[in-house]
Amino acid sequence: MTWLSIFLTISRFLFLTYLVLYASFLLLSVVTGGIHLHERYRKRRRKLEESEGNYPPISILVPAYNEEVTIISTIESLLKLDYPVYEIIVLDDGSKDQTAKLVREYFQMKDSQRKIDYKLSCRPYHRISEQEFGSVCLTLIEKENGGKGDVLNLGINAAKHEYFLCIDADSMLQRNSLKNLVRPMQKWENVISVGGVVQVSQGVRITDGEVSHYQLPWSVLPCLQAIEYDCSFLGSRILLDYLQSNLIISGAFGLFYKEYVIAVGGYDRQTLGEDMELVMKLHYFCRNNNIPYRICYETSAICWSQAPSSIGDLCKQRRRWFLGLYQCLKKYRKMLSRVRFGAVGYFSYAYYMLFEFLAPFIETFGCCVILLSLIYHQLNISFFISLFFLYSAFCSLITFASFLQRVYSQDLFIGPMDLCKAFLATLFRYFFLHWVLNIVRLTSFIGYKKRKREWGEIRRVKQFV
Numbered sequence: 432m433t434w435l436s437i438f439l440t441i442s443r444f445l446f447l448t449y450l451v452l453y454a455s456f457l458l459l460s461v462v463t464g465g466i467h468l469h470e471r472y473r474k475r476r477r478k479l480e481e482s483e484g485n486y487p488p489i490s491i492l493v494p495a496y497n498e499e500v501t502i503i504s505t506i507e508s509l510l511k512l513d514y515p516v517y518e519i520i521v522l523d524d525g526s527k528d529q530t531a532k533l534v535r536e537y538f539q540m541k542d543s544q545r546k547i548d549y550k551l552s553c554r555p556y557h558r559i560s561e562q563e564f565g566s567v568c569l570t571l572i573e574k575e576n577g578g579k580g581d582v583l584n585l586g587i588n589a590a591k592h593e594y595f596l597c598i599d600a601d602s603m604l605q606r607n608s609l610k611n612l613v614r615p616m617q618k619w620e621n622v623i624s625v626g627g628v629v630q631v632s633q634g635v636r637i638t639d640g641e642v643s644h645y646q647l648p649w650s651v652l653p654c655l656q657a658i659e660y661d662c663s664f665l666g667s668r669i670l671l672d673y674l675q676s677n678l679i680i681s682g683a684f685g686l687f688y689k690e691y692v693i694a695v696g697g698y699d700r701q702t703l704g705e706d707m708e709l710v711m712k713l714h715y716f717c718r719n720n721n722i723p724y725r726i727c728y729e730t731s732a733i734c735w736s737q738a739p740s741s742i743g744d745l746c747k748q749r750r751r752w753f754l755g756l757y758q759c760l761k762k763y764r765k766m767l768s769r770v771r772f773g774a775v776g777y778f779s780y781a782y783y784m785l786f787e788f789l790a791p792f793i794e795t796f797g798c799c800v801i802l803l804s805l806i807y808h809q810l811n812i813s814f815f816i817s818l819f820f821l822y823s824a825f826c827s828l829i830t831f832a833s834f835l836q837r838v839y840s841q842d843l844f845i846g847p848m849d850l851c852k853a854f855l856a857t858l859f860r861y862f863f864l865h866w867v868l869n870i871v872r873l874t875s876f877i878g879y880k881k882r883k884r885e886w887g888e889i890r891r892v893k894q895f896v
Contacts, residue, residue: 437862439804446797450822453786460666461829461836468671468840471731485617488516489609489686490590491598494582495521499528499602501737503537505851510564511640512843514610518568521600522586525576530600531558534571538562545570551584551697553577558674567785573625580698580705587689587697595692597706599683602736603632608641615727622725623688623713625734626680628664631657635735640688645843647852648738652745656738658856661833665730665840667782672728676779678714678725678759684708684734691716691724704755711763714775733841746871753872756788791869827857 491509495502502521509519523531534540540560547556554577562569574585587595596612598604608627616622633648634657648654666679671677680687685706692698695716696707710726717724739745760783766776767784785793804810835852838845 433582435803436809439800441809442800443796443804446793446800449785449793449797453790454822454825456786457662457666457784457826457829460670461662461775461833463673464666464669464833465836467673468665468730468836472840475571475731481592482846485555486515487594487616489514489518490515490586490592490595490689491519492583492590492595493519493521493598493600494524494579494586495526495530495600496576496579497526497528497530499526499533501601502530502534502572505598505602506534506538506569508637508640509598509881509883510567510569511606512604512609513606513640516566517592517609519587519588520570520572520837522582523571523573524579524582524707525574530816531571531573535560538564538569540569540571543570543590547585547589549588550693551588553581553584553588553698556585577719578700580700580702582859583705584697584700587692590689591858593689594600594686595689596686597677597682597684599736601632602629602734604638604640604684605637605642605733608732608734612684612729612732614729614731615725619682619725619727621723622727623691623717624680624710624726625686626677626728626734627670627684627728627734629681629683629688629734629736630664631660631738632830633657634736635734635742642841642843645847645871647849649852650740651856651859652742653738653740654852654856655860656745658830658834658853658860660738660802661837662830665837667835668728669730670761671779672781673836674778675725676774677726677728678711678729678775678779678783679707680710681734683736684732684795686726702755702758703751704759707755708762711759711766713773715763715766718772718775729838742867746868749868750875753788753875755822757875758871760784760788794869795873823858823861827861828858830860 492506493509495859506521517775523534540562543559543561545559545561554575556572556574558573560571560887570589572585574582583597596609612625612627615625631648631653633650633653634646635642636644647657668677668679682705687709691713692709695709695712699708699712702708713724713726716722739748760780763780766772766780769776772780780867801810801815805812805815833852837843
């Protein structure tokens, strides 16, 4: 047996082990998520999840850069929230379009002399406008462009309340989203952050704060992402939440205790993954200082956000996500396998390193090994094809199950056409799109230095509230 033969045999075994481990994690996360969602659904039906009525005041931060298409519908959805005390702060980060002007004119806002307590570093603002809507204060702060982390730090400085919520400018909340989001704070002590579920808004109509119409998008890419979000938000994150080791609270819908965020220095202004970086920084700070804390995930709190509709925008988004992941894992590499970090280091960090960051490299290497094995007649081609289809079909079915779990748990009505679209989307995702996005990730480091602080702007479509 030659050295090449030994190398190929060992490599095939390791690659197969990797696939089995990933498939096992996928199955475990979806089963865990399914049990959790069913239990929450059962309690809701029996009205066992009544709120305790302790609702902390919240400042809602809406960072915006060239968001004139969606910003009005986003603000309107926020004004319809069923929540006792909150304020809305729209943060215009030097938009080149009419975002700020549109907000000022539509909501008839007036100039304000509101004072800002600069506890976090950020670029200066040049105008503040305000308007009252009943008990809700809507504030618009305009500043020079500095990136998402920079504008969020300004928002934290301006926030009046001890908790702040970050929401993207293309997102919509349901009427009860905020009340549902604070449930972990009513249930446990020392909760410093809570993340909610983000769903694709294309195909959704929200009327008076409630979903009045739902269907999977007809556009291929948003439909694929709707299915993908189900597997992520209602699978792996629920499992990691049970282990108290979530490393990501989505920047599209995340609640934070302001005191702790200020203590760790706020958002990193030099990273592309500012949401993940902040959560990892909170883990790092609390574990190193032996501070009791909880970072939670609440599946009953739902945010509807737009997904990229073109392949160019999708590639741009995933490239930014991948580089942000790389920056965060590199910055907090000391977490890996350190006893003081517990499951955060032993499990979550290892998962994101092995199955998220290294995945495109491992899968590409595995494909090269299989190709060489076929060339040198060390692998039966029919066996390889059968294995590929079996693995892809298994992952597709697991993803389809995640979709069904979401529809069931959220009381959404879907017809036979949506079931067909969902099933075809899961197949298309694993048999084609997955490999396209792998290429995007593999080429992400080309021009890396130029992308370190980009907003990752994508084209929006008008939303209906």
